[in-house]
Amino acid sequence: MYFGLSEEQVSLQETIKKYLEDQAPLEVIKEIAAGDELKTIEIHKGLLDLGISSLLVPEEFGGLELDLLFAAVVSTALGSGTAPVPFIGAYVMAPLALNLGGNRSQKEQWLPKIASGEVLMGIAISEFIGAREDSGINFKKGKVNGRALFAIDAKNSDALIVSNKAGQLFLVHTGSSGISQTELITVDKTRISTEILFKDVKAEILPESEKDLGIINKVIDAGRIMLAADSLGAAQVMLDKAIAYSLERKQFGRQIGSFQAVKHMCAEMVAELEPCNAMVWHASHCQENIPHEARLMACHTKAHISEVSREVSKTAIEVHGGMGFTDELGLHYWFKRIGLNRQLLGSPELVREEAAKIQNFDQASDDDNKGNDEVGNPLVV
């Protein structure tokens, strides 16, 4: 029994973190946030060279065929570095959707190109989880109509995976006629969200997704774990920065980190955040290895880490005092990234609702499962 990251996983995580520290330090992130697209392309290319697009693609289609835990450690590293690149949609959800839902020829057509980095595939399935305004996708007679909000990794994509409310998945070429894209400007300038309008756009169904409605949930669960991992990485950096600042900054003739008020803020942050590592690992592991816990762990991991990372992102800024509020220090890049992750693929409230459904809370109680009540006796605590 070994619960933790393998040497390979640790080294992959370290490699990507190191790459981002060198190639995408805060000054570069600031330039990208201000609109420098060339830098984004460069960093994206560098990360492709490190293999981020091939992790989940099966070997027979030119990928590494690794399990989701590898993707989770990459996502954590990307969150640490507020990496301004596609990942969760293009290299996790899209290959999973194709591999689980696609037929042989779809897989052959797309998966090798995803693995090699030639093809970028976006994901537009927010409406399956919860449609805002009048958004929503319909599929009839080989054509897709409707509007999708908050598509992930859709900008500059070659193709898109979209879903209707029933959870069937479709593939469209982004260049098809009838598609128009609008960039949505969110607080998070490190990734791009897109609105997509579909007017009679030619689409092909991923046939397995028509038979098995569990497939879209598997794709979403993987996406949710990745978002949680990203927020975990971002929150850990914010905590590290808060501690470092508290040891550097002096007031009343002392390091502010020697005041209990500040120490306790940091202790509370780490106490909440540390178990989130194990939770992300566990949830990732469950997806392929412990199917009966997979959905529940994915939902709770997304919801719980959204809550913890929000609190950490707030408290870490408070530890920095006024400086925490400035653009100069740039803590807000992590803060905002955590803010977007929280809402994507379902806010904590929505995801917890889903967790309730998964557990059949709407059904009668199961008295066989009643816990024992030996709680008052100090000897058995």
Added chain:
Amino acid sequence: MDLNYGQEYEDFRNEVQSFIKTNEKVNLHGAKLRSPERVEWQKKLIDHGYFARSIPKQYGGFGGEVDIIKTRIIAEEFAKSPIPKPLGGQGIQMLVPTLLELGNEEQKQTYIKPTLHGEMIWCQGYSEPNSGSDLASLQTKGELDGEEWVINGQKIWTSTAKFAQMCFCLVRTEPEAPKHQGISFLLIPMDSSGIEIRPIMQMTLDADFNEVFFTDVRIPKENIVGERGEGWKVANSILGHERGSLADPNVTMTRLNALINLMKDETIDGQRIIDKDSFRDRLLKIQGRVLAQQSNSLRILSGQINKDQNTSMARLITKLQGTELRHELEALAIDAMGELGTLYENSPHLRDNGSWQMSYMYFLGLIIGGGTSQIQKNIISERGLGMPKEPKVQGN
């Protein structure tokens, strides 16, 4: 990542499950400490290797190899069932490991076996009225008079003092030495003359704790573990055990399942509590936190098996997180019952013997006991995050 324990362990789990099934009728409710039923049960558990598993046979244990996974499987399976758990308490959880590590042969022979069998109950004499979080400032005095220690002073928060035959006690024997180096770890028979016990009635209306007064109490010189002045070191060698064991996530999970059932059973205007959005969301938030702590405990377990894995931070936070979460879980149960949740003792309409209120209050006690949440945060920030200690006040 490999969560398989392997066939040997699956077989072992089956064995434990079938033992539990065979013994599911055993009920020790109302059986007193040291009663023949309890001692018999305890011996049975040891004979099967479900308790005191790795403690050598000569000291009354099962004499098996240290096997963390088996220990874990036993804990998991026992937590799922209402059959009586192995006896715990400070003698078993704290004194026995201390003696195994630092006791002399005679002490091991004398004390470990009856303690494991539940025939000898211990209490812990650490805290004093003026030495709580700052435990090392303790003032209970021990002076050597010929072949005997003479002890004077007062201890507080001493649980099980009323039933205990023995007390392991921190006593200041070297008044001239710096505060951490002036303490010795003494073993005091509770029937010694000069000991007076006064129960402290607590908010649960039980009296689990006591004050213990020592007036010219005389005990043999050899009732010391370690050398004179080494008591702080002796006590600290196993302090981590207590903190980790105060809120096991597996027990919290069992409690969570009971809460889910409670919320399915209780109704307002005929609607089940679990179908009310606000209550259900609170439940789910707690469930997410319990799952996080369970994952964390798997990581800790893995760190015990794989020595190169560093889990020090994962371990440091468990007392703080576990006790706070458990308290919150019990609070939700009370809110789910509303006015009914305030019923207590043997009131009509009482649910689950009042265990939710009892446990809600009891866990507030555990948030404070064993190092308060605030002390835990000091430890986490200082030892875990490398933040500076609070500057010392002059003269302390």
